[in-house]
Amino acid sequence: MNIITNKIINRLFTRTSLAFLLLFACLASTNRIYAQDQSYHIKTVVIDAGHGGKDPGALGKTSREKDIVLNISLKLGGYIQKYFPGVKVVYTRKTDVFIPLNKRSEIANKNKADLFISIHANANNNSRIRGTETYTLGLHKTEENLAVAMKENAVMQYEDDWSTKYEGFDPNNPASYIIFNLMQGVNRDKSISMAELTEHQFKHRVGRHSRGVREAGFWVLKQVSMPSILVEVGFISNPTEEKFLKTKQGQDYLASAIFRAFRAYKDKIEQTSGVLSKQEENEKNIAQEISEEANTAEEVEYCIQIKSSTKQIPLTARSFKNIMDIKERQVDGTYKYTVGSTSDYAEILKLQKSIRKKIKDCFVVAFYKGKRISLTKAKELQKT
Numbered sequence: 001m002n003i004i005t006n007k008i009i010n011r012l013f014t015r016t017s018l019a020f021l022l023l024f025a026c027l028a029s030t031n032r033i034y035a036q037d038q039s040y041h042i043k044t045v046v047i048d049a050g051h052g053g054k055d056p057g058a059l060g061k062t063s064r065e066k067d068i069v070l071n072i073s074l075k076l077g078g079y080i081q082k083y084f085p086g087v088k089v090v091y092t093r094k095t096d097v098f099i100p101l102n103k104r105s106e107i108a109n110k111n112k113a114d115l116f117i118s119i120h121a122n123a124n125n126n127s128r129i130r131g132t133e134t135y136t137l138g139l140h141k142t143e144e145n146l147a148v149a150m151k152e153n154a155v156m157q158y159e160d161d162w163s164t165k166y167e168g169f170d171p172n173n174p175a176s177y178i179i180f181n182l183m184q185g186v187n188r189d190k191s192i193s194m195a196e197l198t199e200h201q202f203k204h205r206v207g208r209h210s211r212g213v214r215e216a217g218f219w220v221l222k223q224v225s226m227p228s229i230l231v232e233v234g235f236i237s238n239p240t241e242e243k244f245l246k247t248k249q250g251q252d253y254l255a256s257a258i259f260r261a262f263r264a265y266k267d268k269i270e271q272t273s274g275v276l277s278k279q280e281e282n283e284k285n286i287a288q289e290i291s292e293e294a295n296t297a298e299e300v301e302y303c304i305q306i307k308s309s310t311k312q313i314p315l316t317a318r319s320f321k322n323i324m325d326i327k328e329r330q331v332d333g334t335y336k337y338t339v340g341s342t343s344d345y346a347e348i349l350k351l352q353k354s355i356r357k358k359i360k361d362c363f364v365v366a367f368y369k370g371k372r373i374s375l376t377k378a379k380e381l382q383k384t
Helices: 006-037 065-083 101-110 143-158 174-182 188-204 239-246 248-270 278-292 345-355 375-383
Strands: 044-049 088-091 115-122 132-137 210-216 228-235 300-309 326-331 334-342 363-368 371-373
Touching: 044 065, 044 101, 065 088, 065 115, 065 228, 065 248, 101 115, 115 248, 132 188, 188 210, 188 228, 188 248, 228 239, 228 248, 239 248, 300 345, 300 375, 334 345, 345 363, 345 375, 363 375, 371 375
Parallel strands: 044 088, 044 115, 115 228, 132 210
Antiparallel strands: 132 228, 300 334, 300 363, 326 334, 363 371
């Protein structure tokens, strides 16, 4: 993507900044209230089959994205209802109909969902590219991630008066995506956890080529007030992968993989006390210690997470080649591999920029006295 000049940014914000800021304030308020009210039992899941109706989504040689992802979505919902009858499953669509992007998020928010799963299939001009990807909301880190977000966000152009409805956001203009740099979702860590579990299942249980967990600016994820992921189940533009995606068996495998990730995520969220997640329990305990601390700012540790796995990975593994000073951590039964250690947020961002040359989808995580906390909490502690 070309460098965005100050002139472009100023023009964009002059036109839409007030509307965006009001929207951010409302969403932030909704997220805080929602997070405080929930008991962290998974009670409602919203499954979103991408595209539909007049919007076919990506096109393969003999198939359409909208049909494949609807089948997978219905199978996924069926598994959840069968094995977790106490969990309410809500679909944004159960048939071949067009649902606006804002309506999809509205359905999730109205039902006070505990998890939002949006299912899609990818496409690329290079027919050799293959593999699964699972996205969480964030600022795109690569040109490739931005291209995927643009493709999925372009569905809003099927709607009447879409420019007004989406407050001037243009899915085809890279400048519009700077708004995602301002989003600090309180559900980021939970979303990443669900995304990691999903890609693990795709790779180790279904044998798919996993392209990993990524971040990008998806409007449908931006609007929901709960942990959320957008799953790209494969490339419909790859002939071999399209053949797999079209089959009943392939769709069953993919749906069951997402289901197993959901089951592991549910267990992980509910395993502590049924009220607080481990991270939030850590943060609650930390809050009680603050009054006794002379300087909490220096106790905050920022680092770069480069890998996560349910199984231990040797530090000499090929995936860690040319990366120095890797640290293995165990967080809630999962192995996390990090690089760097500093209490200076600006410094860790510089390191992240360097690490991205080797691992594009690395991201910043925070710890306090060895316990994982959210970035939001880390910044709060440093202001104390």
